[in-house]
Every structure is written in C-alpha cells, then in structure tokens.
Amino acid sequence: xxxxxxxxxxxxxxxxxxxxxxxxxxxxxxxxxxxxxxxxxxxxxxxxxxxxxxxxxxxxxxxxxxxxxxxxxxxxxxxxxxxxxxxxxxxxxxxxxxxxxxxxxxxxxxxxxx
Amino acid sequence: xxxxxxxxxxxxxxxxxxxxxxxxxxxxxxxxxxxxxxxxxxxxxxxxxxxxxxxxxxxxxxxxxxxxxxxxxxxxxxxxxxxxxxxxxxxxxxxxxxxxxxxxxxxxxxxxx
Numbered sequence: 321x322x323x324x325x326x327x328x329x330x331x332x333x334x335x336x337x338x339x340x341x342x343x344x345x346x347x348x349x350x351x352x353x354x355x356x357x358x359x360x361x362x363x364x365x366x367x368x369x370x371x372x373x374x375x376x377x378x379x380x381x382x383x384x385x386x387x388x389x390x391x392x393x394x395x396x397x398x399x400x401x402x403x404x405x406x407x408x409x410x411x412x413x414x415x416x417x418x419x420x421x422x423x424x425x426x427x428x429x430x431x432x433x434x
Numbered sequence: 435x436x437x438x439x440x441x442x443x444x445x446x447x448x449x450x451x452x453x454x455x456x457x458x459x460x461x462x463x464x465x466x467x468x469x470x471x472x473x474x475x476x477x478x479x480x481x482x483x484x485x486x487x488x489x490x491x492x493x494x495x496x497x498x499x500x501x502x503x504x505x506x507x508x509x510x511x512x513x514x515x516x517x518x519x520x521x522x523x524x525x526x527x528x529x530x531x532x533x534x535x536x537x538x539x540x541x542x543x544x545x546x547x
Contacts, residue, residue, distance in 0.1 A: 324477075353535070362523075362537060362538070362539045362540060363478070363523060363537040363540070364537075365534065365535050365536070365537075368535075376534065378534075411477050411478075413477070418529065419466065419527040419528070419529065419534070419535045420465075420466040420527055420529065422468070422480040422483065423468075423478075423480065423535070424479075424480075425470075425477025425478050425479065426477050427475070427476055427477050428476075428477055
C-alpha cells in the first residue's frame, strides 16, 4: 500500500514568494494533519482535517498560512508571502479517523526560504 | 497546560542494554499516548500507543509504562540494538478542548555496537 505522499521533497525559494506544499493521504483515511518540524520548536500541529473539513487550525502561525482539502485524496498547505523563519520540514500525516488512531506520516517537504 | 515534557534530550546506550525515555503531561484531558520513532530524512512512524485505562503495554522489545496519578509515561526499549538508533517522540492527544495532538521535544537515542 502506498503511504502518505508529499511533494515536493525539497523546496528552496526566495523570501516573498508563494509556496505550495502538497499531500496525498492514504486511501480510506478520513483525517489529515499538517505538522511543522524545527530544531527550536520541535514537531507542531498546524491544522487537522476530518472528512475534508478543518477541525482545528489553532496551530496555523498566522494569516500567511492557509490549508485546503478539496477532496479526500488531496490537501495543500500554502504560505504567501514566505519568510525565512518559515524554513522547516513540513509533514503531512493521515489516520483512519481522528487523533486517537495511528498517524501515518509522509517523508516531509524540506522548505528553505532565502 | 498543553505541554508534554520529554527527557532526556539525548541518550547513549550499549547494545543489549535498556533504553528509558520519560514523558510528563499536565492536561488531564489527554487520553491517548503514542510513541513515534523517526529516522533521519523520514517522517515519524508509530511505535506503540497506550490509553490511560491500562498501566502497561508491551509490544516485542518495546514497553510503555503509564502512571495516571503522576501524569507520567515512559518508553522502555529492552535489548537495545544499533538499528534502534533514532529520535523518539512521545505524544498526547485529546478529543476535547481542541482535538490537539501535542508532541514532546524528542529524544535522540544512539545505541553503541
């Protein structure tokens, strides 16, 4: 079975540019999570969708960040405009249902904002 | 109140030894406690998880001990192997108060051959 697929694996862009990260969850999983991992702040939950609906976006750092899940097999995390402090590894994870099921993580997108 | 405190930050263990990682939480609404293992360049992968109605769960060489009254839980890796060298994260989840999953800061384990 294919796991969670994230693209791109690496992204390097200049400050002020729009960045779009993509995620394809495991088929049949109803919940999708976006995380950010940095050395300073560790692994932080940004937003959590259930059945394509955002349930908790309290972790989204500011209005420059937005996430969508137009259907059960695709989600995007967008940063506009990007800033150097957004540099991190961004992970997408999915679970069968909710936060009390194993979350299956993708391999992440390493984002560098110059 | 939403924090999960994990220790130690790093750990070096001899092959065959026992690795012990500890976590503590404050919010009594947390009711699901997973442990994840992460290798460099990869996403975290679930290792083992426990709910607060049991005090211990064992899967192979991995055991979670849970102390509800102390609000602490720990991961024990028996007969540690070099292949266990990775970063380990504890986490806590709640279905109330915002459906949060909070991760600990991580423990970098190195098992010496």
